[in-house]
Structures are given as structure tokens and as C-alpha cells.
Amino acid sequence: MDVVRSFFHSLKLVGSFQIIGLDSKHILVRLSSLLDFNRLRLRGNYLVRGKLLRMWKWEVGFRPGHESSITPTWISFPGLLIEFSGGLKAFASRFGTPIQCDRPTLSFSRTSVARVLVDCDAKQDYPEEITISVDGLPTHKQCVVFYNRPWYCDTVIS
Structure with a gap:
């Protein structure tokens, strides 16, 4: 989680953020700025220390293992x-x-x-x-x- 937090700090976001671990493969990122939200979603995928970090919007009913369409x-x-x-x-x-x-x-x-x-x-x-x-x-x-x-x-x- 420290690596992920450090990565988000490196993005120089406009607003604040909160990282919440959901399970061993999923995190919830709460952003205070809509500008940051749109910027992160447009890019979609990031590499963090050689690991793929994929972003998508939270949906009601989200369950790990089921990717949003x-x-x-x-x-x-x-x-x-x-x-x-x-x-x-x-x-x-x-x-x-x-x-x-x-x-x-x-x-x-x-x-x-x-x-x-x-x-x-x-x-x-x-x-x-x-x-x-x-x-x-x-x-x-x-x-x-x-x-x-x-x-x-x-x-x-x-």
C-alpha cells in the first residue's frame, strides 16, 4: 500500500485522495477532485513498479473478479x-x-x-x-x- 500511495503522490493530483484496500488485488481510490478523477480514468492503465494498475469507475454491485464494461x-x-x-x-x-x-x-x-x-x-x-x-x-x-x-x-x- 505504501508503494501505491507513493505512486498517487507522484501524479501531482489537484485534490486530495484516500486509498482503501479491498482485497489483495483491489483498492478503492477516493478522489476529492473531478478533474483528477477524469484524468486518471482517461489514461486508464498505469505501471507501478512493473505491475499493471487499472483504473475504472466504481459501480454499485462491484465484485472482485468481475470487470466493468x-x-x-x-x-x-x-x-x-x-x-x-x-x-x-x-x-x-x-x-x-x-x-x-x-x-x-x-x-x-x-x-x-x-x-x-x-x-x-x-x-x-x-x-x-x-x-x-x-x-x-x-x-x-x-x-x-x-x-x-x-x-x-x-x-x-x-
């Missing part, structure tokens, strides 16, 4: 019409829980594509196109692109 994934909406930019997180919520937009999307410095980081379930199939409607009337077909979409296999091989 929920993972942060960048989703883009190429050519999203400017008038729909205010609804970006609502569109992204069709695929999971929106975490954040990228900087160029927030600042409108790149209008060719809007990107949102979303907690997606890797077990799910998602459409490559959505229909955006105004006042209940379909008005626009929007392409959706997943970046580095994770694949999930829940088959146990013995």
Missing part, C-alpha cells in the same frame, strides 16, 4: 450544425453518461466536429447515426463516430 469513450459528431451545439450533451447521453466536451468543442475553435467524452457500456451496440428533432419533428440526421471504441468480452476461458 463501462468505459470512457470519445464520441464525435462530425458536421454538427451550430444551432444544435447547445444540445450536444443531450445527444451524447443517448450513448451513456457525458463526462466532458473537448476544448476545441467548448471554444468553437474547431466547428467541423464536436467531441464529447462519454461513459459508454462496451457491451452495447450503438447506432452510427441519430436523428435530431426540434419540437418533436425529425429535422436532421447526424453521423456519430466512436474513437478507439473498446471491445468487451465476458466469456470466461478456463
Whole structure:
């Protein structure tokens, strides 16, 4: 545990953290900063003294030995019409829980594509196109692109 605590101190986190041992292979890391939380989850995997340390968000019902299928994934909406930019997180919520937009999307410095980081379930199939409607009337077909979409296999091989 001292090695793990030292590793977390080396990350120069913005907020505080607490490390709690769950069993011989699992720890719970409580972070006070959402910025730290998102930074750690985006990276996902770390090597600590040659051992793999994998990070994922706590879920109700977590049990050691059962890996979560929920993972942060960048989703883009190429050519999203400017008038729909205010609804970006609502569109992204069709695929999971929106975490954040990228900087160029927030600042409108790149209008060719809007990107949102979303907690997606890797077990799910998602459409490559959505229909955006105004006042209940379909008005626009929007392409959706997943970046580095994770694949999930829940088959146990013995």
C-alpha cells in the first residue's frame, strides 16, 4: 500500500485522495477532485513498479473478479450544425453518461466536429447515426463516430 500511495503522490493530483484496500488485488481510490478523477480514468492503465494498475469507475454491485464494461469513450459528431451545439450533451447521453466536451468543442475553435467524452457500456451496440428533432419533428440526421471504441468480452476461458 505504501508503494501505491507513493505512486498517487507522484501524479501531482489537484485534490486530495484516500486509498482503501479491498482485497489483495483491489483498492478503492477516493478522489476529492473531478478533474483528477477524469484524468486518471482517461489514461486508464498505469505501471507501478512493473505491475499493471487499472483504473475504472466504481459501480454499485462491484465484485472482485468481475470487470466493468463501462468505459470512457470519445464520441464525435462530425458536421454538427451550430444551432444544435447547445444540445450536444443531450445527444451524447443517448450513448451513456457525458463526462466532458473537448476544448476545441467548448471554444468553437474547431466547428467541423464536436467531441464529447462519454461513459459508454462496451457491451452495447450503438447506432452510427441519430436523428435530431426540434419540437418533436425529425429535422436532421447526424453521423456519430466512436474513437478507439473498446471491445468487451465476458466469456470466461478456463
